[in-house]
Amino acid sequence: MKSLLNSANDLTRRQFAENVAKTCLGVSLMNGLAPRGYAAFEGSSKATQAATAKRVIYLYMSGGMTHLDTFGAVPGADTMGSTKTIKTSADGVQIGELLPETAKMMHRGAIINSLSSTQGAHAQGNYFQHTSYTMRGATRHPTMGAWLQKFQGKGNTDLPGSVIITGDSKHPGGGFFEAAFQPLLLNDPARGLQNSRMPGSLSEGDFNYRLGLSSQLDQGFQQSYNYKGVKAYAEVYKDAIKVMKSEDLDAFDLSKESPEMHEAYGQGNFAQGCLLARRLIEHGVRFVEVTLGGWDMHQDIDARLPEKCADLDKALGAMLTDLERRGLLDDTLVVLTSEFGRTPKINQNDGRDHYPKAFSSVLWGGGIAGGQVFGKTDKGIEVTENKVDVPDFNATIAYALGLPLDLVLYSSTKRPFTVTDKGKPITSLFG
Amino acid sequence: DLRAGYRPSKNDAAKPARPPLTKQQVSSMTKEQRKAFMDEYKKNMTVVKSMATRASEQQSPARPGTFLRTFGQSDRELIQNASDEASVPQALTMLNGPICESISGPSSKLAQMLEKATSPMQKLDTLYQAILSRRPTPNETAILNRVIADRGDKAVEDVTHALISGSQFLFVQ
Numbered sequence: 001m002k003s004l005l006n007s008a009n010d011l012t013r014r015q016f017a018e019n020v021a022k023t024c025l026g027v028s029l030m031n032g033l034a035p036r037g038y039a040a041f042e043g044s045s046k047a048t049q050a051a052t053a054k055r056v057i058y059l060y061m062s063g064g065m066t067h068l069d070t071f072g073a074v075p076g077a078d079t080m081g082s083t084k085t086i087k088t089s090a091d092g093v094q095i096g097e098l099l100p101e102t103a104k105m106m107h108r109g110a111i112i113n114s115l116s117s118t119q120g121a122h123a124q125g126n127y128f129q130h131t132s133y134t135m136r137g138a139t140r141h142p143t144m145g146a147w148l149q150k151f152q153g154k155g156n157t158d159l160p161g162s163v164i165i166t167g168d169s170k171h172p173g174g175g176f177f178e179a180a181f182q183p184l185l186l187n188d189p190a191r192g193l194q195n196s197r198m199p200g201s202l203s204e205g206d207f208n209y210r211l212g213l214s215s216q217l218d219q220g221f222q223q224s225y226n227y228k229g230v231k232a233y234a235e236v237y238k239d240a241i242k243v244m245k246s247e248d249l250d251a252f253d254l255s256k257e258s259p260e261m262h263e264a265y266g267q268g269n270f271a272q273g274c275l276l277a278r279r280l281i282e283h284g285v286r287f288v289e290v291t292l293g294g295w296d297m298h299q300d301i302d303a304r305l306p307e308k309c310a311d312l313d314k315a316l317g318a319m320l321t322d323l324e325r326r327g328l329l330d331d332t333l334v335v336l337t338s339e340f341g342r343t344p345k346i347n348q349n350d351g352r353d354h355y356p357k358a359f360s361s362v363l364w365g366g367g368i369a370g371g372q373v374f375g376k377t378d379k380g381i382e383v384t385e386n387k388v389d390v391p392d393f394n395a396t397i398a399y400a401l402g403l404p405l406d407l408v409l410y411s412s413t414k415r416p417f418t419v420t421d422k423g424k425p426i427t428s429l430f431g
Numbered sequence: 432d433l434r435a436g437y438r439p440s441k442n443d444a445a446k447p448a449r450p451p452l453t454k455q456q457v458s459s460m461t462k463e464q465r466k467a468f469m470d471e472y473k474k475n476m477t478v479v480k481s482m483a484t485r486a487s488e489q490q491s492p493a494r495p496g497t498f499l500r501t502f503g504q505s506d507r508e509l510i511q512n513a514s515d516e517a518s519v520p521q522a523l524t525m526l527n528g529p530i531c532e533s534i535s536g537p538s539s540k541l542a543q544m545l546e547k548a549t550s551p552m553q554k555l556d557t558l559y560q561a562i563l564s565r566r567p568t569p570n571e572t573a574i575l576n577r578v579i580a581d582r583g584d585k586a587v588e589d590v591t592h593a594l595i596s597g598s599q600f601l602f603v604q
Contacts, residue, residue: 062508122508123509160519167495168506168508170509170513171514182517184518184519185518185520186496186520187495187500187501194520194524194528195523195524195526195528196523196527197527199527199529199532206585209582210589210592210593213590214592214593214596217590217593217594217599218599220570220571221598221599221602222598225602233517233598236517236519237526237596239522240526243523244526293508
């Protein structure tokens with residue numbers, strides 16, 4: 001008996017050697033889960049949940065939307081300027097009076113009033129908000145749509161994984177990911193995906209013949225220059241042809257929507273973009289971003305704000321009601337954000353300047369418990385409770401989608417990146 | 432509101448009916464007649480549908496969705512906001528856009544050069560020199576001969592389209 005117990009306690013030589021190796025040489029126990037086990041990326045959140053949102057509509061207010069006159073409104077504060085607040089469909093939540101239609105849908109939304117950033121310039125703020133990494137010369141980081149496609153694939157194999165509807169030419173896009181993950185950039189939603197049908201004079205047989213001929217003539221070139229960059233361009237052509245031949249090409253055609261729909265959303269690039277976004281998510285595109293520019297109001301904010309807010313309000317209100325009516329709002333996360341807010345103090349030109357220290361963003365649907373406000377500022381100047389960093393905000397979006405926040409992927413230059421750097425999601429927002 | 436500027440309503444921009452002129456008619460017009468025709472057409476149109484306008488004649492920045500913007504022209508909101516990324520709309524413009532029709536139409540410079548060549552093989556030779564700045568390799572010549580045998584008259588247009596939408600045109604050496 002004693003000898004058995006003794007032998008049970010004794011380490012065999014093999015086990016002893018293994019233990020030494022593990023402690024001294026850093027050989028990880030979790031070899032099977034190698035990608036997740038990296039201690040090289042400390043600080044990224046391990047929070048994860050089953051996805052409550054299947055898709056995202058990301059509304060980006062470019063230029064720095066004023067937080068005090070819209071969602072971060074503090075009733076009665078002297079920093080409010082000439083904007084009053086109105087009641088919303090959510091108890092105890094008030095927003096600026098220029099957003100009446102949106103106020104009717106706040107019972108599905110959560111306002112985050114305590115966002116804080118260090119990037120006060122447009123290009124840097126824009127980049128930071130889209131990628132959760134500060135702008136640097138060494139790498140271009142991917143945006144959320146590309147990460148979503150990388151981790152969870154496309155919703156519709158023929159259509160692009162993510163679509164960005166913007167007037168802006170520059171967008172971080174898919175960053176260092178391969179060409180297949182780059183989003184499709186659309187400049188003018190009203191005209192749809194231009195040149196997506198063959199010219200009428202050309203028959204399908206002719207077109208296919210020419211495509212075949214093109215790849216035949218290219219063969220020598222492709223063989224002698226077998227580089228990733230060269231192949232990437234060929235990939236873009238292949239993607240384009242796939243989109244052309246897909247049955248869901250009608251998703252890009254806004255003329256298929258009824259005139260009442262167009263009336264409800266309104267005219268203008270943003271409104272048509274929202275309508276197109278709703279169409280695209282119905283056809284399986286999982287990430288659509290629509291940009292509304294012109295928020296950079298350094299002068300005459302009282303004169304410029306009503307029109308800009310009217311554009312936003314009409315389209316946003318119509319889109320949210322539309323999504324709810326179609327039952328899509330439960331698993332579609334609608335995000336409204338900007339790169340920074342605007343100063344609480346009105347400047348000498350009757351405008352407001354950049355203010356990244358405290359600003360607001362809003363989330364609707366996609367598992368968010370509606371009707372709540374997260375974080376507080378004192379009159380919009382300083383964040384007083386629950387400060388949220390921009391990576392944290394993006395981590396919340398990734399958390400809703402069920403993306404792994406600590407999974408490290410490497411760029412072509414072998415640098416490690418995660419979805420939102422070290423962002424921690426605001427899990428209390430989810431009901 | 433003066434600040435909003437002059438914004439004619441979208442419905443005013445009625446699409447002008449494209450005058451029924453065939454390619455042959457266009458190529459047989461004299462230079463003056465063509466110029467007069469294009470002036471009339473341009474006066475009635477708000478959307479640039481052909482490749483006949485110069486980039487410097489367009490508003491700057493060009494309207495979103497037009498050729499220059501699709502290929503990365505800056506929107507001039509920030510300094511150096513131009514993009515040099517490839518995108519699917521760019522590929523679609525090369526595949527289906529007015530480029531191929533414009534350069535292989537009978538009134539283009541390329542067509543005039545091609546008319547000087549006599550045999551189909553010489554035409555394709557000229558085409559290669561115009562588009563890729565080189566002569567076709569022996570392998571390519573074999574492929575082109577087959578194309579001429581299969582397609583006859585349409586060979587030149589086919590090869591133009593194939594070359595324009597291929598990788599070599601992007602990386603002309």
